[in-house]
Each structure stands twice: as structure tokens, then as C-alpha cells.
Amino acid sequence: MKYERIDKRLFERNRTKFMQQMKENTVAVFNSNDIYPISADSSMPFEQHRDIFYLSGVDQEESILVLFPDASDPKHREVLFLKETNDHIAVWEGEKLTKEAAFESTGVKTVYWLQEFDTIFKQMMAEAEGVYFNTNEHLRANTETQTREDRFIKKYKKIYPAHQVHKSAPILHRIRSVKEDIELDLMQKACDITEKAYKRVLKFIEPGVWEHEIEAEIIHEFIRNRSNGFAYTPIIASGKNACVLHYVENNQECKDGDVILMDFGAKYANYASDQTRSVPVSGRYSARQKEVYNAVLHVKKEAEKLLVPGTLIPEYHKEVGHLMEEQLLKLNLLDKTDIKNQDPNWPAYKKYFMHGTSHFIGLDTHDSGLYHKPIEAGMVFTCEPGIYIPEENLGIRLEDDLIIQDGKAPKNMMPGLPLELEEIEDYMNS
Incomplete structure (x- = not known):
């Protein structure tokens, strides 16, 4: 091993x-x-x-x-x-x-x-x-x-x-859903390796590189840091490919003006990490890309505040849906008529944010856990809201891994990953 x-x-x-x-x-x-x-x-x-x-x-x-x-x-x-x-x-x-x-x-x-x-x-x-x-x-x-x-x-x-x-x-x-300290240390190791790979590719991405070349840079960094490899099949999705939730072909050229969605995580000692960032191929976001990015970032930050002991996961997802609905209205992707006429079983926001916000993570990327029981301290969840606009060839998803803690906000296991727009642009252009 x-x-x-x-x-x-x-x-x-x-x-x-x-x-x-x-x-x-x-x-x-x-x-x-x-x-x-x-x-x-x-x-x-x-x-x-x-x-x-x-x-x-x-x-x-x-x-x-x-x-x-x-x-x-x-x-x-x-x-x-x-x-x-x-x-x-x-x-x-x-x-x-x-x-x-x-x-x-x-x-x-x-x-x-x-x-x-x-x-x-x-x-x-x-x-x-x-x-x-x-x-x-x-x-x-x-x-x-x-x-x-x-x-x-x-x-x-x-x-x-x-x-x-x-x-x-x-x-x-x-x-399995409540982690021992030794497990958290192993998961942190996986997250640290993922961070190194992410920072590596931020320096590598530019117009003309191919998605599979980015994937190659990632696995190089994983293996040299004693990772078992990818915790799951990596998604390296530029432009319109980012609107395919499980896009894994990773075989297209990254073009100037596109955003590339990268969803990948290292595995260490069989423990998974899972992160997503959406970065500009050219190193600079357009005004519209910034609008959508900041909307997703707002939902992520507010959703993380809800990940505390006692929260029921189905109720959490409903509340995140309301947060996303507000942002989609501001982006003019939905209007009040869409909300008024929506199907309660498939709310209007699902047109642009169709997946869940959080899942257990540990030995499996989608780890074992009881989704009908309240959240407890020591559990680890992802938080990964996204907005996908096929007509604009734009998909933005942001994701980190979070340890649930008693009496305070969850601990982000990926604090070193650039997340704010300015951080990403500065890192890519430094």
C-alpha cells in the first residue's frame, strides 16, 4: 500500500x-x-x-x-x-x-x-x-x-x-457516519493532497489545454503524495460540459472565455475527499460569470451555517432550495410566475440546481449514514450547491468537506483552497 x-x-x-x-x-x-x-x-x-x-x-x-x-x-x-x-x-x-x-x-x-x-x-x-x-x-x-x-x-x-x-x-x-479522530486525520490527509493538486492545476490551466491534460496533472500530484488515486471518477468539464452533472469524458479543449468545473478528490488509506471549483480558463471571469459564481458562493456559505448537530437532512435540503430560489430570481433565471406555478415535488429552482447539496463522506465518497436521523457532531458532509445554465454554456459548482462540530459552525477541511473570485484570479495570474 x-x-x-x-x-x-x-x-x-x-x-x-x-x-x-x-x-x-x-x-x-x-x-x-x-x-x-x-x-x-x-x-x-x-x-x-x-x-x-x-x-x-x-x-x-x-x-x-x-x-x-x-x-x-x-x-x-x-x-x-x-x-x-x-x-x-x-x-x-x-x-x-x-x-x-x-x-x-x-x-x-x-x-x-x-x-x-x-x-x-x-x-x-x-x-x-x-x-x-x-x-x-x-x-x-x-x-x-x-x-x-x-x-x-x-x-x-x-x-x-x-x-x-x-x-x-x-x-x-x-x-461509520460519526468519525474517530484517527479517521478525521486520514481524511485531512486526503484533503491536503487534493489541495496540492488543485493549486497545481490553477497554474497549469490556460486557453488551449485539454481536459485530459488537467486530469493528468492532478493524478501526478496525487500519486507523488502517496494517494491511492482518485476517490471517484474525476469531472473536468469546460464550457457547456459543466452542465452535465457526471461528465467524465474529459476529452475537450478548454477555450478562452469558458469556465471549467473541476470536481475531483484524492483518496488516502481508502478515505475520500471531494471538492469542486469552477475557474476561468483565461484566468479572469466575465461579469456574468461573476454574478452566477457569487450566487452559488452565497448559497454555499449560508448552507454551511445549517450543518449543525440536530439538523434533519430533508429539512436542510428544503431550506437550501429556498436560498437557491432567491438567487435564481436575482439572476433573472426564474420569475415570480415560475415560483407561483411550480410543482411542489419538483420546485422551479430544480431547473438550474437539480442535485442535492450535501452527502456523507468518509471511506466512500457517498458514505454510509442515516439520512432520516439528525446530524451529529463528528459526521463529515460535503456542501456543494451549483447553478447550471446550458443556454449560456455555463455551470458553476462549489464544494468543500465539512466536519460537524458541537456549538459552532462546521470545520472546513479544505481552508487552503482558493474560493473567492479574487483569490482564484490572483492565484491564476500570479
């Missing part, structure tokens, strides 16, 4: 938090991800399942974590099963975790090789009354592809049909 070793106390605390919410005499099982094939003998780079990583720190394939806090045998209360390494694997694939190294990085004392799983798990299930399976219940999840976890659940439901089945997802969504 490119990142430095994470303090195992993080994973010990995370396991404790999960086990405290398990029902009596139950087992919880968490599987690593598959290595996904492309074709022939090619495969995609391995990405660990965020839940097993959150609970153990294990960042390799063919791994299983089992938690059984009520086990009569103390050594079976936390158990890791790992793929047994050998000299051949070491030569062809590189080092894998040994039992000793696994303990050092995870804090799990009992480690077996994967071929022992069925025997040990049978002993545990003979004693347990129920089992927690880890299904993907993220609201935006695409669950068409069968995962290693899916195959595991299908198999072991048949083998143990009399056990009560419980869901890990609700527990994980609660505990």
Missing part, C-alpha cells in the same frame, strides 16, 4: 462499537471484495470492501472477519481468516499478510488461514443463535453485480437455515 500504516486502535474501537450493538449470542461476518475480471487474464485493481476495512484494516483479497462477542472460547470473539501466503505468491503477487503482521495491523489476535474457515465457523455457529450478514443497503447502491459477500450469504443461508438472520447495514450506517 502507498499509505502509511494506520494505528490499529482505530479498528479495535470500530469493532467494539459494532459488537456493542449486536444482539445477544450472534455472529457477524464480513467478506473482502473480489478482484473483478475485465477479459482474458486482465483484472481491475483490487479495491477492498469498505466495511471489512473499517472493522479490521485488512486491505487484501480473500479475507473474512468474524465477530462473536458471546463466544465461550475467548479466542473466537474476534477472528480473521486470510489467504495463506507462500513463496510462489510472494514472487508473483508480492507479500501478503502473515498471521503476525495481521495482528500488528488489525489488533485481531486470532488469525486462521482461509481453508480452515468452514471447520471453525461450524463450531461458532453451533453455539450462536443468529448471524449478521453484510448486505449493501446504501440508498444509491447498484446491486446488479454479484459480490463475494452475496455468494457467501447464499451459501451459508442454506447450510444454516435455522439461524436467525440479522442485518449489519443499520449498525454500520450509524457507527
Whole structure:
């Protein structure tokens, strides 16, 4: 791994938090991800399942974590099963975790090789009354592809049909959403790397450069700072491309007079950052671009004030909608008739601001969390209002990552990123 070793106390605390919410005499099982094939003998780079990583720190394939806090045998209360390494694997694939190294990085004392799983798990299930399976219940999840976890659940439901089945997802969504200090430090590292890349490209952008060249500058800065790479597919969208919310082709020339919307974030130790800035290709905004930019900036600043403990996220989004409506009226993009005749289920402002303002962020860019529960201190959210005007070939979005704090405004994890119009222009022209 490119990142430095994470303090195992993080994973010990995370396991404790999960086990405290398990029902009596139950087992919880968490599987690593598959290595996904492309074709022939090619495969995609391995990405660990965020839940097993959150609970153990294990960042390799063919791994299983089992938690059984009520086990009569103390050594079976936390158990890791790992793929047994050998000299051949070491030569062809590189080092894998040994039992000793696994303990050092995870804090799990009992480690077996994967071929022992069925025997040990049978002993545990003979004693347990129920089992927690880890299904993907993220609201935006695409669950068409069968995962290693899916195959595991299908198999072991048949083998143990009399056990009560419980869901890990609700527990994980609660505990993953409130970050430990160690997690915040890792996320800050990701944000710091993103800041370096952003400042690099501000000096690089000029009329005639191509979107993919900007992307190349970003990934160069990421890798040289020990990032795993992009936390999500980067959006480098100049001119009218900025009005496509998930534009990822990044294959057009950046032209004089256009604004370029850049939505990208570094990943560090599997933790994500997520920022967006919209900057002038020429280094100077036009009068109209300034109007729209300042409208988005106003909404962002006011929205951030609402991100405090106790806020309900659906109500927050409604209030941000009112803020955006006011700005769109001032920009003459909406009029009072539009407001009067709007569909309450799709308000008039949605014509120019059609996405949500904030989402959880952490191990996933759109992280686990309970959107129907009040915001708590220690959660981290994005704040990303935008205005998109296809007829003007103009899209402006501004985004930072914010730590929720008790008794005060959220802490911006990206304070060094130029945000004000004058800051951006000065930096680009210095």
C-alpha cells in the first residue's frame, strides 16, 4: 500500500462499537471484495470492501472477519481468516499478510488461514443463535453485480437455515457516519493532497489545454503524495460540459472565455475527499460569470451555517432550495410566475440546481449514514450547491468537506483552497 500504516486502535474501537450493538449470542461476518475480471487474464485493481476495512484494516483479497462477542472460547470473539501466503505468491503477487503482521495491523489476535474457515465457523455457529450478514443497503447502491459477500450469504443461508438472520447495514450506517479522530486525520490527509493538486492545476490551466491534460496533472500530484488515486471518477468539464452533472469524458479543449468545473478528490488509506471549483480558463471571469459564481458562493456559505448537530437532512435540503430560489430570481433565471406555478415535488429552482447539496463522506465518497436521523457532531458532509445554465454554456459548482462540530459552525477541511473570485484570479495570474 502507498499509505502509511494506520494505528490499529482505530479498528479495535470500530469493532467494539459494532459488537456493542449486536444482539445477544450472534455472529457477524464480513467478506473482502473480489478482484473483478475485465477479459482474458486482465483484472481491475483490487479495491477492498469498505466495511471489512473499517472493522479490521485488512486491505487484501480473500479475507473474512468474524465477530462473536458471546463466544465461550475467548479466542473466537474476534477472528480473521486470510489467504495463506507462500513463496510462489510472494514472487508473483508480492507479500501478503502473515498471521503476525495481521495482528500488528488489525489488533485481531486470532488469525486462521482461509481453508480452515468452514471447520471453525461450524463450531461458532453451533453455539450462536443468529448471524449478521453484510448486505449493501446504501440508498444509491447498484446491486446488479454479484459480490463475494452475496455468494457467501447464499451459501451459508442454506447450510444454516435455522439461524436467525440479522442485518449489519443499520449498525454500520450509524457507527461509520460519526468519525474517530484517527479517521478525521486520514481524511485531512486526503484533503491536503487534493489541495496540492488543485493549486497545481490553477497554474497549469490556460486557453488551449485539454481536459485530459488537467486530469493528468492532478493524478501526478496525487500519486507523488502517496494517494491511492482518485476517490471517484474525476469531472473536468469546460464550457457547456459543466452542465452535465457526471461528465467524465474529459476529452475537450478548454477555450478562452469558458469556465471549467473541476470536481475531483484524492483518496488516502481508502478515505475520500471531494471538492469542486469552477475557474476561468483565461484566468479572469466575465461579469456574468461573476454574478452566477457569487450566487452559488452565497448559497454555499449560508448552507454551511445549517450543518449543525440536530439538523434533519430533508429539512436542510428544503431550506437550501429556498436560498437557491432567491438567487435564481436575482439572476433573472426564474420569475415570480415560475415560483407561483411550480410543482411542489419538483420546485422551479430544480431547473438550474437539480442535485442535492450535501452527502456523507468518509471511506466512500457517498458514505454510509442515516439520512432520516439528525446530524451529529463528528459526521463529515460535503456542501456543494451549483447553478447550471446550458443556454449560456455555463455551470458553476462549489464544494468543500465539512466536519460537524458541537456549538459552532462546521470545520472546513479544505481552508487552503482558493474560493473567492479574487483569490482564484490572483492565484491564476500570479
